[in-house]
Amino acid sequence: MKLAMIGFGQAGGKIVDRFLEYDDRTNSGIVRAAIAVNSAKADLIGLDRIPEENRVLIGQARVKGHGVGADNELGAEIAEEDIDEVQNAIDSIPTHEVDAFLVVSGMGGGTGSGGAPVLAKHLKRIYTIPVYGLGVLPGTDEGGIYTLNAARSFQTFVREVDNLLVFDNDSWRQTGESVEGGYEKINEEIVKRFGVLFGAGEVGEGQEVAESVVDSSEIINTLSGGGVSTVGYASEEVELNTSGGLLSRFTGGDGGGDDGLDAANTTNRITSLVRKAALGRLTLPCEIEGTERALLVLSGPSKYLNRKGIERGRKWLEEETGSMEVRGGDFPRGEPEVSAAILLSGVTNVPRIKRLQQVAIEAQDNMDDIQEESDENLEELVEDDEDELEPLF
Template sequence: MLSFIGIGGAGCAAVDAMHRQDALSTLLSMLSHRETRGVACDTSEALLSLRHIPPECRVLIGRSRVKGHGTGGDVELGRRIMEEEIELLLRAVRRASAGGAFMLLAGLGGGTGTGGTPVVAERLRRLYSPKLFGAFVLPSRSEGMHYIRNVSRYGREVLESVDGCILLELGVLTGRGEELAAAHRELTETLRGFLSTFSHTHLMRELRGKTASVAYLRLRAERIPLRDVFFRMLRDRVFIDTEGLEVEKVCVLLTGEARAVYGESFARKWLMERLGAEVEVHMRDMPGSKYLSAGMIITGVEGVMERYALQKEERRKGMPEDIKSLLEDIRL
């Protein structure tokens, strides 16, 4: 069983979405013999206005330091607050989780998620020697360079604190002109949908030692070529730019009316050629189901982090004006 811990705004929003119950998620969790449980921890009072997480699973930290306003992108402050108040989070984790395996969810670039995640990972390891995974949202350049700079500086540390992770890039959506709030919702729903489709055992097997991205699509179960399902997923639901990445493997799990899809070997070959990777397709047949859900894991995407490594020029752009001109003077 995998327990979820959201850290910071993005992570807490994802855990909140997982607490939302509807008929489909209830059915899917019954099928995979598990419940989706998770705790959410933030330095911002926004945590208190989330809609679905039960109160005992919300942990507000850093009240004395930031008065419920978040760290404003200060990673070292996020780290310090987590170190000081981690017991509050651990108490909630002990109540809500079965131990064994955890997934830490956060947006990278902000102070609470980026600073807090490695602290939580390290403590969980000491306490439970668990399997530890991550699901991280990468910021968009349209949010300004501060978040990007934080990812450049601290991103590796966060990724290395877990044994495998999922990455989703906000920039894929904002780069198409999507509003930030809508992009947030889309990524949060992707994680929720995906995590409700894949069994945790299967997910952990695929993620172990890997950096992956995931996609999710739900369709009405009308007869459709599987290639079209894959095409739609790549076009609309994959939130990582796979261009230039050395994708290793794509694993797809279809849940629903098996008779609704056809052309599996053609579709598999098509996807293999598109991504230059091994493709595995699994079907969980639910005869009579009105919907077909497709979850996809794309492994081998760690190269994406290089896009967040700042070039010298960019680093300089983020410097205060007086230091920049001082540097220019030295060069002259």
């Protein structure tokens, strides 16, 4: 599937930059065009791969290239004011060759948090192709303002996109790591998961054709209907053997069949990968029961993929989610691992979002109280007790 990716704000730009690197490394061809939008000049300069002519600085008249400082209302305002500049950059990309837009942002900050939903709304008005969002939730240790920003951005972003894919920094952070080093690893996890999903169906020249191929219409159908999505992923290493065939490190050469692989082992490996992917850490933790639609993508060397395994995995997902719309297919790749990526679309039982909203409301109330109190305190300080003094004007 070919995407036009627009990274809004610092996190958005860095993640899109990383997608370009993934595309190069894996030859997956999912990023047809990449644009970064920011109100902070330094963040745009810090990007590695997004072409310079596709880096759009907005809000210069208001913030002079210094960013909006976690004020997402200001982020939304300047995005609206300067939407033509973003559109100019989009005009230079061949949108007729693109299957969908993907607007990427960290929802806890200012520029992306406020601007990404504004851009999504604009794109939906102009184009007929789907507009998806990839929104990142802040860690719970980032504090009240980030949580409040994220809760408000989430509400707006979901409303404006055709589907919001969510990644929760909180469930992926590791203790004892620098923030920057931590983001490096987290961003790699993000592009791996979404890269395998969107890469399915993009069979390049000389690549093997899948037995039951996933094409972009299946991804689009899974995401249609809107709402919130999460992705599960699990992988297992397999090895190339010296004779040119492929042998699993785990099954060794003891299997039957021409290529030395035992069909039962292949099927079992797939079914257990599917379970691990669905029951392990999701990009947004949630209860999978009640998911409206799902897509299962099995990728790896084609010898390790079989229809029976995928069919079993698909059936199991139907039972676990209670969904009648579970699609599945394979994505042959020459990498020495077999992986299962599962897109769960239309999830509604998400305690993490309910907690985020609670903390956001508390932060909002606290901020209102503090504001009120400090207004009173200032008045008390400035006014003399008997009101004997007169201000100048």
